[in-house]
Amino acid sequence: MTPTAAPDSERPMEAVALFAPSASKAFAGRLASTLDIPLSPLEEFVFDSSERILRPLERVHGLSVYVLQSLFGDARGSANDRLCALLFLIGALKDAGAKRVTACVPYLAYGRQDRHTQDRDPVSTRYVAQLLEAVGVDRVLAMEVHNPAAFDNAFRCETIRLDATAAFVQHFVVDAAGHDYAVATPDIGGAKRARHFQELLQAALGRVVNFAFMDKTRNHGVVSGSLFAGDVAGRRVIIVDDLISSGTTVIRAVEACRKAGAVRVDVAATHASFSAEAVRLFGADKPDSIVVTDSIDLGEVFSAYLTTGLTVLALAAPVAEAIRRLEQCRS
Numbered sequence: 001m002t003p004t005a006a007p008d009s010e011r012p013m014e015a016v017a018l019f020a021p022s023a024s025k026a027f028a029g030r031l032a033s034t035l036d037i038p039l040s041p042l043e044e045f046v047f048d049s050s051e052r053i054l055r056p057l058e059r060v061h062g063l064s065v066y067v068l069q070s071l072f073g074d075a076r077g078s079a080n081d082r083l084c085a086l087l088f089l090i091g092a093l094k095d096a097g098a099k100r101v102t103a104c105v106p107y108l109a110y111g112r113q114d115r116h117t118q119d120r121d122p123v124s125t126r127y128v129a130q131l132l133e134a135v136g137v138d139r140v141l142a143m144e145v146h147n148p149a150a151f152d153n154a155f156r157c158e159t160i161r162l163d164a165t166a167a168f169v170q171h172f173v174v175d176a177a178g179h180d181y182a183v184a185t186p187d188i189g190g191a192k193r194a195r196h197f198q199e200l201l202q203a204a205l206g207r208v209v210n211f212a213f214m215d216k217t218r219n220h221g222v223v224s225g226s227l228f229a230g231d232v233a234g235r236r237v238i239i240v241d242d243l244i245s246s247g248t249t250v251i252r253a254v255e256a257c258r259k260a261g262a263v264r265v266d267v268a269a270t271h272a273s274f275s276a277e278a279v280r281l282f283g284a285d286k287p288d289s290i291v292v293t294d295s296i297d298l299g300e301v302f303s304a305y306l307t308t309g310l311t312v313l314a315l316a317a318p319v320a321e322a323i324r325r326l327e328q329c330r331s
Contacts, residue, residue, distance in 0.1 A: 172238060
């Protein structure tokens with residue numbers, strides 16, 4: 001009997017290595033398990049002066065190498081620390097003869113500094129791209145970038161953009177029977193992201209999902225704007241955004257949806273970039289639920305809310321699938 005070939009997504013990958021600095025080992029471990037490959041050993045040492053060494057402990061010559069590092073900041077290190085670790089490791093891997101190095105960046109720092117909004121503004125998204133290209137990165141894979149066009153235009157190397165939309169839709173349809181829905185964006189700049197979610201949710205439910213948006217203006221750190229448009233009365237509303245930081249934008253949108261007659265308001269945001277102020281999201285006027293992903297570690301403070309309305313979705317599966325597809329295209 002002729003053996004049946006395994007589906008491409010189940011075939012083991014050859015000549016591929018996965019590395020991750022210590023700050024991203026947890027996510028990388030889940031990714032390695034999903035890919036069914038080992039997480040490659042890495043020596044990482046930080047001197048008293050905060051200078052660091054990252055050295056791959058296995059041969060990488062001729063391999064396709066993936067380096068996973070999420071560029072968020074927390075009590076254990078800043079986004080800049082993690083960016084430097086990523087740069088130094090990519091450089092070391094290229095020096096060691098890696099055939100191709102892909103930076104897997106679940107959360108990309110400086111993604112919101114993507115254009116000039118006033119005189120002499122830095123365009124830090126482009127500067128990060130230039131740093132990565134300077135150390136020899138061949139490809140950058142990122143999850144839910146703030147501005148897709150700015151991200152694509154910032155890089156000269158190959159870029160791959162993933163999003164968590166399918167995972168969010170799968171989460172919300174579980175309890176969707178008998179309910180009418182609307183999708184809202186808290187900022188008109190995120191309208192395409194929310195529209196994409198609306199379309200997938202509508203297809204999954206097989207019925208109309210309304211759309212709403214809110215105007216937002218930010219001036220010297222102060223958020224304003226009161227325009228709200230869309231029919232949400234009597235509906236469950238899902239507010240969709242790429243990230244949550246202080247929670248100001250989300251709280252304004254939740255209040256507007258409730259004033260417009262929403263019967264329930266949930267929030268779906270890929271990156272839980274929570275600042276200390278975000279604890280108010282779990283106060284008296286909190287959303288009915290907040291759903292984020294594991295692109296950023298929650299930390300001890302916000303992990304306490306996992307039993308009171310906060311849910312974290314895992315991203316290892318879609319990232320692993322993207323890696324499999326990339327390797328199959330080059331096999």
